[in-house]
Amino acid sequence: MKRRDFLGGVGAVGTASVLSAPSLLTTAGRAMAQGNDIPVGLLFSLTGAVAVVESTLHNAALMAIEEINAAGGVHGRKLRPIIEDPASDPATYADRARRLMIRDKCVSVFGSYTSSSRQAVLPVTEQRKNLYWYPTLYEGRECSRNVMYGGAVPNQQQDVLVPWLVENFGPRFFMIGNNYVYPKEENNYCKSLLSELGGEVVSEEYVPMGHSDFSSVINRIRSEKPDVIFATVVGDSDVAFARQYHAAELDPEKMPVFSLTRSEVEVKAIGGEAAAGHFSSAPYFMGHKSPENEKFVEAYKSRYGGDQVTHFVSEAAYFQVYQFKAALEKLDPANITPEAIRDAAVGLKLKAPQGEILIDENLHTHLWPKIGQWQSNGQAEVLIQSEERVAPKPYAAYEGQTCTGEGLVKA
Amino acid sequence: MTSKFHYDLIALVIFAIVIAFGVPALMNYDGFELNTFARYLALAIASMALALSWGTAGLLNLGQAATFGMGSYAMAMHLKLRASDGLPDFMGWNNVSELPLIWVPFESLAFTLLAGLLIPAFIGGLTAVFMFRARIAGVFVAIITLAFLVAFQLLVINQQGMTGGQNGLTGLAQLSLPGWTVDPYSTGFYYLVAGCLTVALAIGVYLTHSKFGLILRAIREDADRTRFFGYNVATYQTAIFCLSAALAGWAGMLYTMVLEFASPTYMGVSFSLAIVIWCAVGGRESVIAAALGAIIVNMLEGRLSDVFVEGWHLMLGVIFVLVVMFMPRGIYGVITETAKRLHHPKRRHRKTDLQSSSTKQLETGQES
Numbered sequence: 001m002k003r004r005d006f007l008g009g010v011g012a013v014g015t016a017s018v019l020s021a022p023s024l025l026t027t028a029g030r031a032m033a034q035g036n037d038i039p040v041g042l043l044f045s046l047t048g049a050v051a052v053v054e055s056t057l058h059n060a061a062l063m064a065i066e067e068i069n070a071a072g073g074v075h076g077r078k079l080r081p082i083i084e085d086p087a088s089d090p091a092t093y094a095d096r097a098r099r100l101m102i103r104d105k106c107v108s109v110f111g112s113y114t115s116s117s118r119q120a121v122l123p124v125t126e127q128r129k130n131l132y133w134y135p136t137l138y139e140g141r142e143c144s145r146n147v148m149y150g151g152a153v154p155n156q157q158q159d160v161l162v163p164w165l166v167e168n169f170g171p172r173f174f175m176i177g178n179n180y181v182y183p184k185e186e187n188n189y190c191k192s193l194l195s196e197l198g199g200e201v202v203s204e205e206y207v208p209m210g211h212s213d214f215s216s217v218i219n220r221i222r223s224e225k226p227d228v229i230f231a232t233v234v235g236d237s238d239v240a241f242a243r244q245y246h247a248a249e250l251d252p253e254k255m256p257v258f259s260l261t262r263s264e265v266e267v268k269a270i271g272g273e274a275a276a277g278h279f280s281s282a283p284y285f286m287g288h289k290s291p292e293n294e295k296f297v298e299a300y301k302s303r304y305g306g307d308q309v310t311h312f313v314s315e316a317a318y319f320q321v322y323q324f325k326a327a328l329e330k331l332d333p334a335n336i337t338p339e340a341i342r343d344a345a346v347g348l349k350l351k352a353p354q355g356e357i358l359i360d361e362n363l364h365t366h367l368w369p370k371i372g373q374w375q376s377n378g379q380a381e382v383l384i385q386s387e388e389r390v391a392p393k394p395y396a397a398y399e400g401q402t403c404t405g406e407g408l409v410k411a
Numbered sequence: 412m413t414s415k416f417h418y419d420l421i422a423l424v425i426f427a428i429v430i431a432f433g434v435p436a437l438m439n440y441d442g443f444e445l446n447t448f449a450r451y452l453a454l455a456i457a458s459m460a461l462a463l464s465w466g467t468a469g470l471l472n473l474g475q476a477a478t479f480g481m482g483s484y485a486m487a488m489h490l491k492l493r494a495s496d497g498l499p500d501f502m503g504w505n506n507v508s509e510l511p512l513i514w515v516p517f518e519s520l521a522f523t524l525l526a527g528l529l530i531p532a533f534i535g536g537l538t539a540v541f542m543f544r545a546r547i548a549g550v551f552v553a554i555i556t557l558a559f560l561v562a563f564q565l566l567v568i569n570q571q572g573m574t575g576g577q578n579g580l581t582g583l584a585q586l587s588l589p590g591w592t593v594d595p596y597s598t599g600f601y602y603l604v605a606g607c608l609t610v611a612l613a614i615g616v617y618l619t620h621s622k623f624g625l626i627l628r629a630i631r632e633d634a635d636r637t638r639f640f641g642y643n644v645a646t647y648q649t650a651i652f653c654l655s656a657a658l659a660g661w662a663g664m665l666y667t668m669v670l671e672f673a674s675p676t677y678m679g680v681s682f683s684l685a686i687v688i689w690c691a692v693g694g695r696e697s698v699i700a701a702a703l704g705a706i707i708v709n710m711l712e713g714r715l716s717d718v719f720v721e722g723w724h725l726m727l728g729v730i731f732v733l734v735v736m737f738m739p740r741g742i743y744g745v746i747t748e749t750a751k752r753l754h755h756p757k758r759r760h761r762k763t764d765l766q767s768s769s770t771k772q773l774e775t776g777q778e779s
Contacts, residue, residue, distance in 0.1 A: 046720070046721075047724050083720050084716070084720065085716060085720050085721075085723070085724075087724065089676055089681075090579070090672070090674040090676050091670055091674065091676065091677070094670045094671070094672070095447065095450065095670075095713070096716075098443060098446065098447065099443075099447075099717070102442070102443040103443050103444075115577075115578055116577055116578045116579065116674060116676075119578050119579070119581040119582075119672060120581070120670070120672055120674065122581065122582070122672075123581075123582075123583070123670075123671035123672060124671070141504065179568075179569065179571070179576070180568075180571070180576050180577040180578070181501070181504060181505075181571070181576060181577070181578055184504070184505070184571075185504060208565070208568070208569070209568070209577060
């Protein structure tokens with residue numbers, strides 16, 4: 001059943017709910033039986049505040065699963081996606097993750113976008129020694145042996161970007177972000193890079209999540225005249241920020257915004273004209289040119305509609321399923337456990353849409369950082385592509401701490 | 412009065428037997444199912460706590476989640492300290508170099524347990540004193556408590572160095588009581604929560620049938636008249652508010668143990684409104700019914716989302732609308748009406764005083 005079909009069939013749902021009433025009382029649910037399939041969980045919010053982004057991750061992961069099944073599955077076994085909707089609520093994430101990992105015995109769960117939802121899933125994942133595939137860029141400083149991190153950590157977003165900024169735009173940075181752990185951590189790392197490069201932070205500001213009035217911030221930007229606006233504003237806030245920045249007639253030629261979080265999804269909401277001229281740093285852009293990406297974008301569009309976009313998180317949601325498949329192929333079909341999958345995944349190379357990626361022994365992913373400049377058609381032109389694959393260092397900002405194959409090591 | 416008390420006692424005993432023996436047997440003592448059900452039971456305490464202030468005293472507290480969250484964070488702070496050697500990790504990330512003073516006493520389990528009850532009671536009492544001294548009533552209580560909730564949640568999110576901000580408190584240890592490390596998937600833990608709920612319900616049933624409860628009901632029906640009888644209305648209202656807050660804090664402590672983290676969403680508006688819905692579905696006049704409401708709604712939510720991933724939210728919404736339209740007094744109302752009709756088959760269906768007065772409240776939007 002497709003996600004949007006239900007609106008058309010409310011009456012049918014009513015009837016169905018009466019017919020399937022007995023199943024409401026049993027604990028079996030829809031997960032049991034079906035013999036030889038490999039159960040995998042999909043835990044992306046289809047409703048609620050983050051559904052706009054997470055439903056694209058859900059779509060990308062589901063597409064990968066169905067592509068794999070269409071090509072014959074793994075060892076002749078099909079992947080059976082078990083879909084849950086945690087409704088953008090951390091407590092519901094924890095509840096649904098339990099269901100997937102304990103009751104439905106999924107060997108892996110793919111899910112979530114926000115850090116808070118990952119944190120909610122973590123206790124049960126670690127306790128049950130399951131494997132959680134998390135596709136989102138995040139603040140680093142986590143070293144779980146039960147999470148596969150597919151997104152960029154601060155050093156992968158900034159090691160290429162910040163020196164390039166100082167060289168080409170100047171050393172005076174204005175930092176603006178939402179008030180939570182991700183922006184603070186990115187800014188901490190940026191400051192440590194700047195101190196080596198001789199840059200300075202003229203202002204560091206945090207607005208509450210969902211904040212949408214940036215007039216005072218924009219006034220300060222106007223009076224400070226920084227060389228670089230270093231933005232870690234997320235979601236709706238970022239859309240509001242970009243629009244007001246444009247409405248205030250600040251020229252991206254003179255004062256461009258460099259965002260770590262703005263992807264094709266946000267740009268679609270901002271509108272191409274207001275976003276044009278500003279920059280983002282990410283390992284993937286929809287406009288990246290590679291045969292793998294052309295295939296990915298085309299398949300995604302033909303499946304979900306020509307106006308849909310792919311972005312740096314949905315790309316990871318997609319390639320992580322293929323990483324999972326490649327790990328399964330290395331295993332003895334009779335002996336598939338989450339930990340065996342994890343061990344088989346380490347060192348695995350895969351041609352992803354962004355380039356050939358590699359899973360580090362610390363379970364983060366080696367990625368290809370890029371810098372893109374947004375165009376008025378809502379796409380980014382990739383200006384800079386890192387010459388080499390960048391290794392993930394989730395504790396880069398913390399001297400003496402490294403995330404290794406044995407977990408966190410403190411010197 | 413006394414016969415009603417007997418009915419409630421019987422209901423309480425049946426309820427206790429079902430959750431103590433029936434439910435675990437039905438679930439085959441399966442760790443996952445028991446853990447899920449323990450979550451519902453913890454929420455049931457929050458719901459019955461609201462029934463005390465809303466159903467008995469007519470004070471609709473939309474800030475119930477705030478006191479729930481206080482209890483939840485108190486427990487989480489203790490467990491976080493147990494899990495970390497030295498400073499909790501998130502403080503380091505927020506450039507906090509020393510354990511904040513407010514965290515220090517949470518090293519002690521005894522203090523934590525007390526704080527989880529008394530801090531919510533104190534804060535609840537403080538808001539209550541200001542509200543009820545000023546004779547604020549009806550819809551304004553709801554507005555003030557809602558505003559308090561929103562402000563409190565913002566405060567918690569903004570004090571990142573102390574509260575973990577948006578992510579909340581995660582990476583907690585398991586509670587270790589003398590001789591027992593509480594595993595949230597164990598049968599023992601289930602009985603801990605079930606026991607807590609039963610005790611909370613017993614307190615609730617006793618209170619509603621005591622003289623104290625009678626006066627509260629009098630206040631609900633007509634505060635002025637009660638005042639003229641010489642009762643200090645504000646004191647009674649404050650007392651029930653404190654008690655309800657303490658019970659919510661208790662529920663919060665258990666909830667943290669079930670889910671193994673504390674999140675600012677526990678003090679969100681939507682969670683607070685959810686408690687009101689559970690209470691309304693079960694029936695706010697009876698604490699047992701309110702607890703049952705929480706369990707039923709949450710079970711329904713769990714099962715519906717299991718069977719209909721696509722439309723469960725919509726279906727829940729429709730169910731709530733139907734309940735409000737056709738069962739304004741919740742499940743409890745249906746049961747009492749049916750019982751009445753069985754006892755007096757000839758008498759035509761008549762609304763009780765309570766219902767007519769509460770309908771009046773809904774229509775005029777305020778209480779006397």
